[in-house]
Amino acid sequence: MAKxxxxxxxDGNASSDTPDALISVALFVEHEFPLAxxxxxxxxxxxxxxxxxxxxFHHWIVSADGQPRASSSEQPANVEHSVRTCPPxxxxxxxxxxxxxxxxxxxxxxxxxxxxxxxxxxxxxSGGAFVLARAGLLHGRHASVHWExxxxxxxxxxxxxxxxxxxxxxxxxxxxxxxxxxxxxxxxLIETFRxxxxxxxVADALIYQSIRHGGAPARIDLRHRTGASNGxxxxxxxxxxxxxxxxxxxxxxxxxxxxxMRHLERLFARNFNVSPSKYYMRPRLKEAxxxxxxxxxxxxxxxxxxxxRNTSHFARRFRELYDAPPSEARRAARAMSHSGGCHADRxxxxxxxxxx
Numbered sequence: 001m002a003k004x005x006x007x008x009x010x011d012g013n014a015s016s017d018t019p020d021a022l023i024s025v026a027l028f029v030e031h032e033f034p035l036a037x038x039x040x041x042x043x044x045x046x047x048x049x050x051x052x053x054x055x056x057f058h059h060w061i062v063s064a065d066g067q068p069r070a071s072s073s074e075q076p077a078n079v080e081h082s083v084r085t086c087p088p089x090x091x092x093x094x095x096x097x098x099x100x101x102x103x104x105x106x107x108x109x110x111x112x113x114x115x116x117x118x119x120x121x122x123x124x125x126s127g128g129a130f131v132l133a134r135a136g137l138l139h140g141r142h143a144s145v146h147w148e149x150x151x152x153x154x155x156x157x158x159x160x161x162x163x164x165x166x167x168x169x170x171x172x173x174x175x176x177x178x179x180x181x182x183x184x185x186x187x188x189l190i191e192t193f194r195x196x197x198x199x200x201x202v203a204d205a206l207i208y209q210s211i212r213h214g215g216a217p218a219r220i221d222l223r224h225r226t227g228a229s230n231g232x233x234x235x236x237x238x239x240x241x242x243x244x245x246x247x248x249x250x251x252x253x254x255x256x257x258x259x260x261m262r263h264l265e266r267l268f269a270r271n272f273n274v275s276p277s278k279y280y281m282r283p284r285l286k287e288a289x290x291x292x293x294x295x296x297x298x299x300x301x302x303x304x305x306x307x308x309r310n311t312s313h314f315a316r317r318f319r320e321l322y323d324a325p326p327s328e329a330r331r332a333a334r335a336m337s338h339s340g341g342c343h344a345d346r347x348x349x350x351x352x353x354x355x356x
Contacts, residue, residue: 022055025057025059027041028093029062034179050205061081063079099293100131122172127149129149129153141170144166184213188214235257244307245304253276285306285322287305
């Protein structure tokens, strides 16, 4: 790919041979960090330097103690600093996974607070919003987090308005849902610091044609996510997903949609090979699994929040799907978080039994 002859800066001028003051980026990772978002951050920064033909951004990878960290896919990160030795950075990005609710190291929290206090930009990717919230930086703000953790964040921090958008900018705080949306966030940051032309050239180099604004939804459209196309079926699923704590009776769902129970049963059987009640159980149990692994909410309370009035019934259905009781699933999630490794369950893999 041919390098552009010049790169137009934010002020409209072409880049010169003399580099501007370097923009420093500190990327914080913890065990089980998501590898793809971290790679997107580093690659976009590299491409800015390439597009402008000068060193504009430089970065450090940081961990709490300066020791290496392994991603959720067991790939190591070349950590250069601890939070105590890291030089002041213009931008701090906290890139952590779904175990982020366990990060409470005071040194880490003070580090992100100090960056914000000095006037720097502070960002969070995927589960990183938990760290910013615990540091008090999201108080009274809107924030984005990976959709699997959105309810856990809302439950843990009532003063944070959790958004379902791919990224949220609130003052000098930017939070991102993770995954591919990290690239959208980075293109926005590049535009902020270096101008639209540079941001577009970076996106072009990555063959990224559909740059999304922050208001785009984080979850895939229900039709594409489920593979279903029937309108009545999609409306039924939407009603189920919106009512996990207080499940709607199937008779009420069919009445609201103006269809019969028999027709609803045929739709679920034809598309998913399960009954509507079995299908409804899945998102409730998945929500429960997330709350168990990402919060300290008692099991009985988790059951209630996922629509189970009987704890033994909840435990029985949870075991059917995840091959382990809720308490064991919580212990396994905690053990994985603290060990920093990826562990299999008793069957060798994290597996789900089919509810049909």
